[in-house]
Amino acid sequence: MxxxxxxxxxxxxxxxxxxxxxxxxxxxxxxxxxxxxxxxxxxxxxxxxxxxxxxxxxxxxxxxxxLSQQSVHFQGLLWKSLFGFLVMDAYRSLFVKRPEEEWGMSMSIFSFFWIYRKMLVDVILGNFLFLCSFLLAIRNVLKTSARFTRFRDLLLAVLISSYFKIFLAATMVWEFPPSVIYIIDLFVLSSNTVALKVITESTVNRCVGACLIAHAVKFCTTQLYWCLMDVWM
Structure with missing residues (x-):
């Protein structure tokens, strides 16, 4: 090793x-x-x-x-980290849209199901496009060799460097304005940049550009999706 x-x-x-x-x-x-x-x-x-x-x-x-790929528990840790990442992202989506939705005991089962269906699609679609744009940005913006763009290496770096999402758990205990979500997103963006720089050994400006493209694609996609769902309802 x-x-x-x-x-x-x-x-x-x-x-x-x-x-x-x-x-x-x-x-x-x-x-x-x-x-x-x-x-x-x-x-x-x-x-x-x-x-x-x-x-x-x-x-x-x-x-x-x-957390190298040669470690014994790498595969299990990767899936657990991915699950935690998606759960935190789902709660983020729920927290942002909570003030716009009518929550309470009077909610119908259909409304409850519709909100969580939108949230699930939002998380899956947003993160799928996020990873795809991340891969494309690494190849085109950073112009790194293929050995640095292996999917598992990239996924590991993204999951580890997104640890700031854990601070979303604090919103379950204390009341915060929705703007705190975007502050956490900025920390996640900067942390992703450092992790990408470590893996690719590229310049800071190129890493910032690649991360910014991926996060912008995810943000625009999720915002457009919620707007379309609100119109269709």
Whole structure:
């Protein structure tokens, strides 16, 4: 299994040497001569803080050295992350449209079913076009080679870097205006940009452009879909 240096992204054969339980020595990168991955000895909270601060080395640690495709539980983790991503996205759609809908005990079963049907189609259609436009943007805007555009690598990067969606859970406890959703979307966009830069090793401007295109396609599609559904009703 090959790992990467979190500082420069250079391939390394091993991250540490274990002499005895609890006694390890961190390996250094042959390229930059720095410790290949200092996060091995850090608490999880340190990694989370660096992810929130958008530090590329934290993303390299998580994507390449922790959640690589060679790990035993990669497939299960991928599906669980995808399920959580879709659930949070569904709640986002519900939260945005909640003030426009008539919620209450007086709602008919048909109205209840219609709202959740629109939400389901919104999530599936929006994320399908989001991933398709993401792939096209990577190939055309970033012009990276095919080995960087494998679907599983891209999906893993998108899911991990969309962790800001978890803050949507706070709206279940406290009341927030719908505008807070768009603030979270901006954080997700910036986090996707960092993750894409780590995987493709492209420039920041090109990564911002690719992510912006994908998010714009998703936003316009979902907005158009809800407008059409409101007209048909």
């Amino acid at each position: 090959e790992y990467r240096c979190v500082q420069c992204g250079f391939l390394v054969k091993s991250l540490f040497v274990q002499y005895s339980p609890g006694n390890i020595r961190l390996m250094k990168c042959e390229n930059c001569k720095a410790v290949a991955d200092e996060y091995i000895e850090c608490e999880l909270m340190i990694v989370l803080i660096d992810l929130i601060l958008h530090k590329p080395k934290a993303y390299r640690h998580l994507i390449y050295n922790v």
